[in-house]
Amino acid sequence: MKIIDLGLIGYKDAEALQLKALDAVSGGEQENTVFLLEHPNVITLGRLGGSENLHLDPEELQIRGIDMVQTTRGGNITCHFPGQLVAYPIWRVEKRPGGMRQFFHDMEQAVIDTCAHFGVETIRRPKHPGVWVNETRKICSMGIGVRRWVTYHGLALNVARDTSLFDAITLCGIQGAVPTSISAEAGRDIDMEDVKHVFKRAFAKAFANSAVAADQAAE
Template structure:
């Protein structure tokens, strides 16, 4: 796999790069690729909608320098901003045992182990993809798209303590869900570079372990 750090990049630029890489991975001319990055302030709507969970009109969003984007990922409404670690795996899932459920499990595993590295314990919630600190506090959102058995879009893990952009939405359309972050839960500001380094290690471990199990099962 390749993991590429894009730094701070606009949503539209990252989406175009995802689609270009999606075609290459699908064609077999590129390895599975993971982009890690941060976005300027943007609120995104999923295939299932989410506009009903937006609390600001587009004029007010523009006034505050917040982009609004329709996406092709699953899930409802969410937002991205500097201080949030975004990861977009462009990944072949056709021959992975467990299908999409296992793919989500492995993404969650990488996030949960990253959080644990900084002393933050997390949980899964059935029927709510992503990672939670408890039944109400959500630290990481997930939503993907799939074309010809190759994934794109991915996950967003809140690192910095400022998650105020979430005030503009009902988080993922889930009543009672409250955003939190790695820094808030750890009780200290976590450096983004450190978080990226740990996440990259944990992502490689989660997906390499899965691939090893796949190969063993195929024997």
């Protein structure tokens, strides 16, 4: 597994890097890769839509300097901004034990463990992929795409206190859901670099544990 930190990067530029890596991973020329990054302000729509959950018209988005992008990931509407950690696993899932359900479970586990490191207890919600603090406060959104049995897109974990860009949308199209972040829940400002460091270890552990469990089950 290779983890690459892209820093702050535009959505389209990051998408181009994902697709290039997807071709390399699916062709066996590159190992599974995870991109870590932050995006400038952008609202993204899932492949099945989400525009009905946008609260601003295109002119207002332009005035505020907010891009809007139609994506090929699953899920509904969400947003990205500086202070939110985005992780894009370019990951081969062909014949992976547990299929996509286990893949999402492992991503969620990496986020749950990362939040726990900073004293934030989180939960899963059945039928709502991602990670929550309780039944209404969502700290991490998830949505992926798959091509040739390799994933792209991924997860977005709110780190900084300012999550005000979510005011422009109905969060993931879920009525009553409100955004929260590691810093807001911890009651102190958490450094993005510290979160990246912890997340790298948590992600590697979650996916390594799945591999070990699969090997043991095959014995």
